[in-house]
Amino acid sequence: MSSEEEQRKITLDRMVDEKFGEIYFLAKEEYDIEDNSPEERKLYDLLNDFKLKLKKKCKEHFHNG
Secondary structure (H helix, E strand, C coil): CCHHHHHHHHHHHHHHHHHHHHHHHHHHHHCCCCCCCHHHHHHHHHHHHHHHHHHHHHHHHHHHC
16 A cells, blocks of 8 residues: 555544544534433444444455555
């Protein structure tokens, strides 16, 4: 993998993490989800599952590309 590809991979990985946080807090506020509630846990789990799938897809792309 070239250094440019490696940099893109690192940047994408960071962006996925940053956007995860942004979406999480935005959704908590928008849907009035209370701290330490079952709804908060469900939201976190749902978004984290999506984040992990997205990271896996990105990793496969760079590994196969």
